[in-house]
Amino acid sequence: MNLSIEAVNHMDDVDGVLIIPFYNNNYVMSYNSKENAWQFPTGLKDDNESIKECIQRLSLKEIGGIIGFxxxxxxxxxxxxxxxxxxxxxxxxxxxxxxxxxxxETDVVKIFDRIPPELIEDMLIYNIILNSLKFIIKEQN
Known part of the structure; x- marks a missing residue:
């Protein structure tokens, strides 16, 4: 995993996206009953689909979200x-x-002001990203 300014400059070749959606400064997650897990929208790009189109499609499909920035x-x-x-x-x-x-494929969409740790304790990638976001936000304040 690479969460850095340098990494952002090397994202033209991504195969898919993981979206961390926010609505009014709160996290948005969906529950997938097939996987028995709360999730952020994630998926591979379709053929000839841009990154933004993929983000729009997954946001609509998994949380019913209309994206801004x-x-x-x-x-x-x-x-x-x-x-x-x-x-x-x-x-x-x-x-x-x-x-x-x-x-x-998702059943329920929920907005969280903070994500309860028990929802993501088995999701290492989410823990790393969310801890990094906390650090980045502290650095900006």
């Missing part, structure tokens, strides 16, 4: 699959919500 913060490589995929990590401002598509 998009801020890249780094990337990670998923080596747990047969192929290695590079995922860009993006902070996304959600301007509004609409109805999710019927074929969405």
């Amino acid at each position: 998009v801020d890249p913060i780094g990337y990670y490589k998923d080596k747990n699959t047969v192929e290695e995929y590079k995922y860009g990590i993006y902070i996304v401002d959600i301007e509004d919500f609409t109805t999710k598509p019927k074929w969405s």
Whole structure:
């Protein structure tokens, strides 16, 4: 994982995205009953799809979110699959919500002012990103 200014300059070749959505300065997550887990929108790009189009599609599909600004913060490589995929990590401002598509894989969307640790304790990637965000926010204040 690389969360740095240098990493942001090397994100043109990402295969997919991990979105950390915020609505009114609160985190937005969805519950996926198939995986029995709270999740941030994540997925691979479709053929000929831009990063922004992928973020728009996943935001709408997984949380019903209409995106505002998009801020890249780094990337990670998923080596747990047969192929290695590079995922860009993006902070996304959600301007509004609409109805999710019927074929969405997520069940419930929830807004958190802070994410309860028990929801993500088994999600190492989320813990690393969220701890880094806390550090970045402290540095900016």
